[in-house]
Amino acid sequence: MKKVTIAALTILMIGLAACKKNDDPGPGNDNFETLKSTVLTDFTNIVAVPGYSALDNSAGALSTAIQNLNTDASEANLTAAKTAWKNMRGVWEKCEGYLFGPVEDNDYDPNMDTWPTDYVQMDSLLKSTNALTVNDLQNITLSLRGYHPIEYIIFGDHGNRTAASITARQKAYMVSLTTDLKTTCHALYLSWTSAPVNFAQQVVTAGIGSTVYTKKQQAYLAIVEAMIAICEEVGEGKMKEPFDARDPSIVESPYSGNSVSDFKDNIIGLQNVYLGKFGAGDGKGINDLVAVKNIALDNKLQSQITAAVNSFDNISVFYELAIISQRPQCQQTMTALATLKGTLEDELKPFIIQYIQD
Amino acid sequence: MKKLFVISSMLFIVILFTMCNKAGVFADSGYDERLSGGIATVFDETSKSFGHQVTGLNERDGIVHGLGDGAFEKTFVSAPAPINSGLGPVFNNVSCISCHHNDGKGTPTAGFVNSSLLFRLSIPGTDVNGGPLAINGFGGQLQDVSIFGKQPEATVNISYTNEIVTYPDGATVTLRKPTYTLINAYQALPAGYLISPRLAPPVFGVGLLENIPEATILSFADENDADGDGISGRPNYVYNPYTNQTELGRFGLKANTPNLLVQVASAYNQDMGITNYVFSKESSWGQPQSDNLNDDPELPDSTINNVVFYIKTLAVPARRNVTDPDIIKGKQLFTQINCSGCHKPLVQTGINVTLRSVSNQRIQPFTDLLLHDMGDGLADNRPDFLATGKEWRTTPLWGIGLFAKTNGTPFYLHDGRARTIEEAILWHGGEAENIKQRFMQLSKTDRTSLLKFIQSL
Numbered sequence: 042m043k044k045v046t047i048a049a050l051t052i053l054m055i056g057l058a059a060c061k062k063n064d065d066p067g068p069g070n071d072n073f074e075t076l077k078s079t080v081l082t083d084f085t086n087i088v089a090v091p092g093y094s095a096l097d098n099s100a101g102a103l104s105t106a107i108q109n110l111n112t113d114a115s116e117a118n119l120t121a122a123k124t125a126w127k128n129m130r131g132v133w134e135k136c137e138g139y140l141f142g143p144v145e146d147n148d149y150d151p152n153m154d155t156w157p158t159d160y161v162q163m164d165s166l167l168k169s170t171n172a173l174t175v176n177d178l179q180n181i182t183l184s185l186r187g188y189h190p191i192e193y194i195i196f197g198d199h200g201n202r203t204a205a206s207i208t209a210r211q212k213a214y215m216v217s218l219t220t221d222l223k224t225t226c227h228a229l230y231l232s233w234t235s236a237p238v239n240f241a242q243q244v245v246t247a248g249i250g251s252t253v254y255t256k257k258q259q260a261y262l263a264i265v266e267a268m269i270a271i272c273e274e275v276g277e278g279k280m281k282e283p284f285d286a287r288d289p290s291i292v293e294s295p296y297s298g299n300s301v302s303d304f305k306d307n308i309i310g311l312q313n314v315y316l317g318k319f320g321a322g323d324g325k326g327i328n329d330l331v332a333v334k335n336i337a338l339d340n341k342l343q344s345q346i347t348a349a350v351n352s353f354d355n356i357s358v359f360y361e362l363a364i365i366s367q368r369p370q371c372q373q374t375m376t377a378l379a380t381l382k383g384t385l386e387d388e389l390k391p392f393i394i395q396y397i398q399d
Numbered sequence: 400m401k402k403l404f405v406i407s408s409m410l411f412i413v414i415l416f417t418m419c420n421k422a423g424v425f426a427d428s429g430y431d432e433r434l435s436g437g438i439a440t441v442f443d444e445t446s447k448s449f450g451h452q453v454t455g456l457n458e459r460d461g462i463v464h465g466l467g468d469g470a471f472e473k474t475f476v477s478a479p480a481p482i483n484s485g486l487g488p489v490f491n492n493v494s495c496i497s498c499h500h501n502d503g504k505g506t507p508t509a510g511f512v513n514s515s516l517l518f519r520l521s522i523p524g525t526d527v528n529g530g531p532l533a534i535n536g537f538g539g540q541l542q543d544v545s546i547f548g549k550q551p552e553a554t555v556n557i558s559y560t561n562e563i564v565t566y567p568d569g570a571t572v573t574l575r576k577p578t579y580t581l582i583n584a585y586q587a588l589p590a591g592y593l594i595s596p597r598l599a600p601p602v603f604g605v606g607l608l609e610n611i612p613e614a615t616i617l618s619f620a621d622e623n624d625a626d627g628d629g630i631s632g633r634p635n636y637v638y639n640p641y642t643n644q645t646e647l648g649r650f651g652l653k654a655n656t657p658n659l660l661v662q663v664a665s666a667y668n669q670d671m672g673i674t675n676y677v678f679s680k681e682s683s684w685g686q687p688q689s690d691n692l693n694d695d696p697e698l699p700d701s702t703i704n705n706v707v708f709y710i711k712t713l714a715v716p717a718r719r720n721v722t723d724p725d726i727i728k729g730k731q732l733f734t735q736i737n738c739s740g741c742h743k744p745l746v747q748t749g750i751n752v753t754l755r756s757v758s759n760q761r762i763q764p765f766t767d768l769l770l771h772d773m774g775d776g777l778a779d780n781r782p783d784f785l786a787t788g789k790e791w792r793t794t795p796l797w798g799i800g801l802f803a804k805t806n807g808t809p810f811y812l813h814d815g816r817a818r819t820i821e822e823a824i825l826w827h828g829g830e831a832e833n834i835k836q837r838f839m840q841l842s843k844t845d846r847t848s849l850l851k852f853i854q855s856l
Contacts, residue, residue, distance in 0.1 A: 067685050141446050145501065148513045157483060159476035165547040182486075182493060182546075184476050253803075259444060261760025266445040282469055289479040 059372040083324030093230040099129035104219040119204040138310020143232035155183035173213040196296035276378030289361030300360035305353035349377040406534025430853030436715025437760030449502035449603045453756035458691040471495040477546045485697030487672040489542035503805035507815025509555040510543040515599040528638035542668045553584035578721035593706040593781035596814035606757045612749040619767040631738045632769035637784040653783040654792035731850025736837035741793040765796035774828020800854035
């Protein structure tokens with residue numbers, strides 16, 4: 042009987058011990074704590090910095106191609122310049138998946154990507170005898186600088202430019218424009234990698250010494266807000282505005298007909314951020330964090346992002362034509378983007394606020 | 400049985416009347432201090448924090464807000480152009496967003512593509528409407544950029560000299576005092592002209608400010624300092640070119656603008672050279688380099704209305720860290736040394752049946768929207784309607800702690816001369832001189848708490 046009592050007491054003690062409040066974060070939480078740092082490091086070192094490095098390099102490649110075209114105005118060199126422009130554009134649009142930090146603080150974005158082009162002033166400038174060196178261009182109005190004036194010169198109207206038709210003044214202008222663009226991209230890259238800004242360091246040390254992000258949560262929210270913003274810009278701005286107005290003249294990148302690729306690359310940029318990927322680089326992304334706590338949300342986000350990215354492939358003509366002839370396909374993409382934006386706002390942002398509080 | 404009926408009836412009546420007591424006002428502790436804009440508050444502390452739509456807009460209003468948002472970012476180009484046509488011929492910048500960086504403040508330079516500073520111009524005297532007297536050939540605002548082939552009215556040279564301020568405890572702060580010089584004027588400026596620098600302010604929360612009852616603003620006024628606290632505070636009354644009436648000034652750094660329509664219309668016209676239904680003549684009207692054609696407006700009426708609605712429905716970012724003991728202490732000091740005399744922490748907006756998000760909200764704008772003498776250090780010495788050359792409108796402090804996020808590098812005060820909130824406080828003079836002195840006499844710890852509180856706004 043005594044043995045029974047002892048056994049009963051033992052069971053009771055074990056039972057009560059088991060009843061203590063569960064302070065143990067449970068499976069996956071050690072991993073989660075580590076991941077919180079790893080994801081920020083990988084975002085920086087695998088997505089953002091390589092993205093800006095690729096942008097810097099592609100600006101160099103464009104500059105070389107434009108120089109070659111300037112030296113020898115052959116059709117082959119014009120084609121090479123167009124390819125280099127589109128390559129660079131693809132990298133930039135992907136970088137727009139994380140439009141925060143120096144790119145907005147120092148106005149690098151409007152310095153290289155202002156739309157529309159000011160044709161009247163461009164014509165006046167080209168007809169004048171004003172010098173067209175890089176210095177001359179660096180404080181002219183933004184609508185005469187960056188991607189789109191270069192695009193206009195090398196593509197013409199929907200790609201109808203011929204190498205022989207590019208005038209000497211246009212050549213001088215495009216050479217300085219690409220040099221200016223390269224300078225901007227290099228400065229953007231340096232702002233992440235070197236003093237005085239060294240923004241990469243600010244993100245990596247979020248919550249542990251960063252002066253910009255005193256908490257990790259702030260860095261995560263900056264990333265998520267940028268994801269939301271690019272969804273909004275594409276789905277509710279760049280696509281919706283010409284779509285609603287049925288006005289092809291509002292569509293960006295009309296000379297190269299590159300609009301749909303631009304839009305798609307923006308959302309691939311968002312996908313890169315979520316998955317922690319860029320090019321061949323593949324690190325830990327926000328998806329890994331989400332999966333630890335809420336696999337259903339991760340599945341949902343991955344599937345909505347993929348759906349949004351793939352939906353662009355249904356638009357098979359230039360966007361300025363698609364807003365007239367492929368309206369259901371355009372609408373389908375905008376709906377996919379609105380759905381994705383809703384999940385980012387209503388589920389991913391609260392997830393960050395709930396689980397990343399330091 | 401009858402007795403039981405009487406007793407239960409009386410009990411029922413007592414209970415019924417008890418329930419009828421008038422609803423009391425919530426205690427302060429019943430409110431969430433973070434809700435700076437009441438229902439029109441957004442929880443975001445990133446660089447995008449000034450750009451959020453208020454919650455609760457219906458679908459149609461959401462669309463209008465979106466259209467205004469798009470228009471706010473539109474870059475104007477010179478005419479004739481298929482879209483966004485009509486820039487200039489002289490202007491300050493090419494889009495709303497160029498100056499109002501991330502819907503916030505910008506950079507205190509002038510004439511560059513990323514500049515957010517403009518200069519009002521006049522000569523002594525008043526015009527027929529009681530406003531500043533414009534200069535022939537220049538108007539009331541300097542346009543320091545031009546389209547190709549035209550000449551800016553003038554350019555502005557900005558230089559700073561350092562001034563050291565020393566606290567009683569020996570700590571020092573370096574202030575930078577700006578000097579503004581107009582150079583390369585396209586024609587001679589008259590002798591004795593007056594200039595006033597204005598850095599683009601944030602544009603969120605302005606729908607709430609527009610909805611503060613006039614009587615509330617006037618109740619803050621104490622023109623003759625009857626309560627003897629050293630703070631007077633008086634309203635500006637300004638000419639509304641759309642209604643052709645004199646009205647209470649609410650917006651603009653000297654409260655020289657009556658409402659958001661006139662504010663937005665004036666910015667399009669004066670800052671970008673875009674004519675519209677409120678201001679139908681080019682800013683360069685009458686100048687030799689203007690075409691002087693009255694063939695406009697360049698801006699569709701709907702666009703200006705959309706942009707007005709857009710800024711009217713931009714939410715106020717929530718306060719942060721409100722339970723931090725230092726910040727609670729800072730808040731007490733803010734009231735104790737009477738910063739709150741002008742920077743009113745609590746204001747109730749009026750009823751607005753057309754826009755629920757700004758209607759009847761308990762907001763924390765930290766402004767009284769009145770003019771105050773800020774002393775010689777900040778004086779522009781250029782009267783603007785009833786505002787003297789030393790008076791400025793109390794700047795709303797909500798969102799001020801996020802300037803570093805929205806702008807990268809934060810700048811404070813009407814011309815961005817202050818690089819920190821501490822510098823901005825130390826520039827206060829005039830009616831705020833005593834309060835500044837009280838701030839300076841605080842211990843270093845208390846000063847830090849007060850600054851942390853302001854950073855939490």
